[in-house]
Structure formats: structure tokens, C-alpha cells
Amino acid sequence: MLRQSALVVLSGGQDSTTCLFWAKRHFKYVSALSFRYGQLHENEVEIAREICNEHHIPFSVIDIPFISGLASNSLTDSSVAMDSTKPADGLPNTFVPGRNLFFLSIAAVFAREHGIFDLVTGVGQTDFSGYPDCRDSFIRSLNVSLNLAMDEQFQIHTPLMWLTKAEVWELADELGVFDLVRERTLTCYRGIVGDGCGDCPACKLRREGLEQYLQKRNSKQRDEQF
Amino acid sequence: MLRQSALVVLSGGQDSTTCLFWAKRHFKYVSALSFRYGQLHENEVEIAREICNEHHIPFSVIDIPFISGLASNSLTDSSVAMDSTKPADGLPNTFVPGRNLFFLSIAAVFAREHGIFDLVTGVGQTDFSGYPDCRDSFIRSLNVSLNLAMDEQFQIHTPLMWLTKAEVWELADELGVFDLVRERTLTCYRGIVGDGCGDCPACKLRREGLEQYLQKRNSKQRDEQF
Numbered sequence: 271m272l273r274q275s276a277l278v279v280l281s282g283g284q285d286s287t288t289c290l291f292w293a294k295r296h297f298k299y300v301s302a303l304s305f306r307y308g309q310l311h312e313n314e315v316e317i318a319r320e321i322c323n324e325h326h327i328p329f330s331v332i333d334i335p336f337i338s339g340l341a342s343n344s345l346t347d348s349s350v351a352m353d354s355t356k357p358a359d360g361l362p363n364t365f366v367p368g369r370n371l372f373f374l375s376i377a378a379v380f381a382r383e384h385g386i387f388d389l390v391t392g393v394g395q396t397d398f399s400g401y402p403d404c405r406d407s408f409i410r411s412l413n414v415s416l417n418l419a420m421d422e423q424f425q426i427h428t429p430l431m432w433l434t435k436a437e438v439w440e441l442a443d444e445l446g447v448f449d450l451v452r453e454r455t456l457t458c459y460r461g462i463v464g465d466g467c468g469d470c471p472a473c474k475l476r477r478e479g480l481e482q483y484l485q486k487r488n489s490k491q492r493d494e495q496f
Numbered sequence: 497m498l499r500q501s502a503l504v505v506l507s508g509g510q511d512s513t514t515c516l517f518w519a520k521r522h523f524k525y526v527s528a529l530s531f532r533y534g535q536l537h538e539n540e541v542e543i544a545r546e547i548c549n550e551h552h553i554p555f556s557v558i559d560i561p562f563i564s565g566l567a568s569n570s571l572t573d574s575s576v577a578m579d580s581t582k583p584a585d586g587l588p589n590t591f592v593p594g595r596n597l598f599f600l601s602i603a604a605v606f607a608r609e610h611g612i613f614d615l616v617t618g619v620g621q622t623d624f625s626g627y628p629d630c631r632d633s634f635i636r637s638l639n640v641s642l643n644l645a646m647d648e649q650f651q652i653h654t655p656l657m658w659l660t661k662a663e664v665w666e667l668a669d670e671l672g673v674f675d676l677v678r679e680r681t682l683t684c685y686r687g688i689v690g691d692g693c694g695d696c697p698a699c700k701l702r703r704e705g706l707e708q709y710l711q712k713r714n715s716k717q718r719d720e721q722f
Contacts, residue, residue: 332562339558340609367605371645378594382567403646415640416597
């Protein structure tokens with residue numbers, strides 16, 4: 271059964287774009303929200319907008335430049351050299367403190383104004399890399415906080431929470447958007463669309479998942495031929 | 497025993513200013529954070545700054561204009577006529593959805609950057625007026641969400657949570673800042689410092705509390721004279 275309306279927090283990356291089409295499968299009306307938060311690669315917002323326009327999905331952008339001023343990190347400050355692995359003593363400097371907290375909180379207020387109470391986000395524990403705000407426990411806690419903050423019944427949907435990157439590729443394929451996600455989305459921390467730079471942590475995760483999934487798909491196709 | 501450091505979310509109103517001096521009593525290092533969020537009466541930020549400057553309290557302001565664009569309300573939009581009482585069918589239009597959620601979330605990230613994990617806010621249930629984000633349950637839930645979002649141990653302090661307005665005046669008096677709070681703070685929704693317009697919901701609450709407390713103080717002084 272199709273549910274009514276959902277708002278997808280969309281970055282233009284692999285995960286949130288896959289979630290966009292997951293939402294279109296499960297909800298009658300889907301809209302999307304992106305943020306300009308001082309990220310070095312703001313073209314991800316235009317990528318998100320183009321994908322939405324082509325699929326007739328209402329798309330909005332909210333400017334929240336305060337995020338880049340709050341805390342130093344390599345995604346909003348080009349003078350910070352990017353950690354390519356998780357340091358033993360803490361979080362990688364690609365962590366933007368509070369980012370998902372802000373994205374989902376703003377999305378909730380925005381959605382409520384439009385009579386929407388289902389929010390969709392592409393965060394997942396597999397993608398963890400030490401980012402605490404991608405964990406299921408955080409999302410569930412925030413869901414309660416949002417409900418209490420506004421006296422509403424929001425539902426935050428996290429279709430990718432427990433999927434590996436290979437399974438996220440598989441989901442995109444099932445949803446009929448494998449090529450779109452592969453060629454059009456931007457996951458790379460260096461701002462290169464599609465397969466990306468191949469070297470940053472996000473590209474490595476994405477490529478390893480893709481290779482695993484392609485191997486699985488190929489062996490399945492071989493099995494079917496015999 | 498004095499604790500180390502606290503960040504006070506300061507609006508320049510009666511409640512948060514009282515909390516500022518509560519924090520100075522309980523913490524060795526106190527700093528304050530205000531927000532410009534498109535409120536009609538931005539002079540509250542300058543009031544907060546002046547009070548901090550006079551008391552040598554480090555003071556910062558963060559601009560978050562996105563809040564006024566998110567949802568219609570009478571505190572950020574002069575074309576919306578202000579509800580003077582709580583409507584039977586919902587929240588008064590002085591409710592800025594998500595305001596305390598945003599203030600405290602931003603304060604937490606800001607504090608963490610400065611090695612501070614104690615946050616102080618002037619919200620209280622007595623002040624409820626139907627604002628869900630002033631309730632204890634919301635604050636406790638958000639505290640957990642903030643901890644999970646950043647993998648830290650924040651403590652949100654709400655010294656006024658269970659006080660009546662009269663008791664908030666009493667606290668200011670105990671802290672030696674009764675006159676300062678009475679004459680210098682801005683609570684009025686119409687932007688008038690001190691005793692305010694006398695007519696808006698915030699002024700009424702403030703005045704009723706003041707009268708109750710003055711009555712109590714006067715009768716106590718009379719008792720002591722005999």
C-alpha cells in the first residue's frame with residue numbers, strides 16, 4: 271500500500287539518491303530537500319536539483335552557512351587536509367559535527383509546514399566510519415526529540431540503515447536506477463561525479479561496494495544462463 | 497563546589513539572564529551565546545551583549561536566518577498578528593517551531609569546539625504556554641540525542657524548569673541581580689525593555705510573577721520588622 275507523503279533529505283550522493291527512488295516506490299507524493307552548508311562541493315546541490323527536475327519531484331534548498339563556521343572539518347574548510355582513514359584517537363576530520371542533527375531537524379520543521387511527517391534519510395551504520403550521527407540509536411533518539419519538540423508524530427525512515435554498500439547498489443538496481451546512481455550522483459569528497467577520484471574514503475567505500483555487487487550480479491547472470 | 501565551564505544560551509530576556517547569573521554562581525568559567533534568527537526585535541541581542549560585556553562574560557552571536565523562512569509565526573513575521581492567548585485548537589502563533597531544538601543543538605556543537613559540555617538554558621514548564629519545546633521531556637530527550645550525535649557527554653542544565661515566574665524573580669534576587677533583570681532585560685514580544693508593553697503574553701506572565709514576588713518580599717520584610 272502506498273503511503274501519502276514523504277520528504278527526502280537529498281545530498282545528490284549515492285545513498286540519498288537511492289533513498290529518493292525508494293521513497294517514490296513507497297509514497298504517493300515525494301519531495302526533496304537539500305542544504306547549502308558551506309560544503310566545498312556545492313555542485314552536489316545542482317546534481318540533486320537536476321535529478322529531481324527530471325523526475326518531477328518538488329525540490330527545495332535551504333542555506334545554512336552557520337554550519338561551516340561552527341567547527342573545523344575538511345569538508346567545509348579547504349585548508350584542512352582530509353583524513354583518508356579513521357584516526358585511532360578519534361573521529362576523522364571529514365566529520366561535520368551535528369550535520370545530520372541539523373539536516374533532520376530543519377527537514378522536520380520544513381516538512382511539518384507542508385503537512386508532511388515522514389522523513390527519509392540515507393544514513394546507515396555500515397557507512398559509519400566513526401560518524402556517530404549515522405547510527406540507528408541517534409536517529410531513533412532524534413525522532414523522539416523531534417516529536418517532543420513540536421508535539422507531532424514524525425517518522426524518520428532509514429532504508430539503508432543496515433545495508434552494506436553492495437546492498438545499496440543492489441537496491442538501486444531493484445528500483446531501476448542503477449545507471450542513474452552510478453553515473454549521475456556525487457559521493458566523492460573531492461567533488462568528482464560518478465566514479466569519483468577513486469582515492470578518498472567515500473570513493474573507496476563506494477567502489478568496493480560496487481565491485482562486490484557487480485560480482486554478485488555477474489555470477490547470478492552466469493547461473494541463469496546455464 | 498564550583499564546576500568548570502558552562503555555555504549559557506542567552507536571549508537577553510528575564511529567564512536566560514537569570515540563568516546567566518545562576519551559571520556564574522555554579523561554574524568557574526561562563527560564556528554566553530545568542531542567536532540572530534530573524535526575530536523582529538534584534539535589539540535583544542545587543543542587550544545580551546551589553547550585560548555580558550559589563551560582567552566580563554565572553555559573548556558570541558550566531559546568525560541563523562533560515563529559521564524565519566521555515567515556518568510562519570508572529571515573532572519573526574510582522575505581517576502575522578500576534579495571538580495574545582493560546583488558541584483552543586493548537587499552539588499560539590508566537591511558537592517558532594524548532595527554535596529551542598536549533599538553539600541547543602547549535603550551542604552544543606559550538607560548546608564542544610570550545611571544550612565545554614555543560615549547557616544552560618532558561619526554558620521552563622511553567623512558561624509552557626503550549627510550547628512543547630520548553631518541556632522537561634523534550635530537553636531530556638534532546639540531551640540524549642546530542643550525546644549520541646557527537647558521542648559526547650553533554651549536560652543541559654535548566655535551573656528554571658520547575659519554577660513559577662514569581663520564583664524566577666526570587667532567584668534573581670537571591671543572585672543579587674533583581675534590579676538588573678527588572679530594568680535591563682527584554683521579555684516583551686513588542687521589543688520594549690524592562691517592564692515592557694504590559695499587554696503581550698510575555699509581559700503579562702512577567703508582571704504577574706513580579707507582583708507575586710514583590711508581595712511575598714514585602715510581607716517577609718514586614719514580618720522581620722516586628
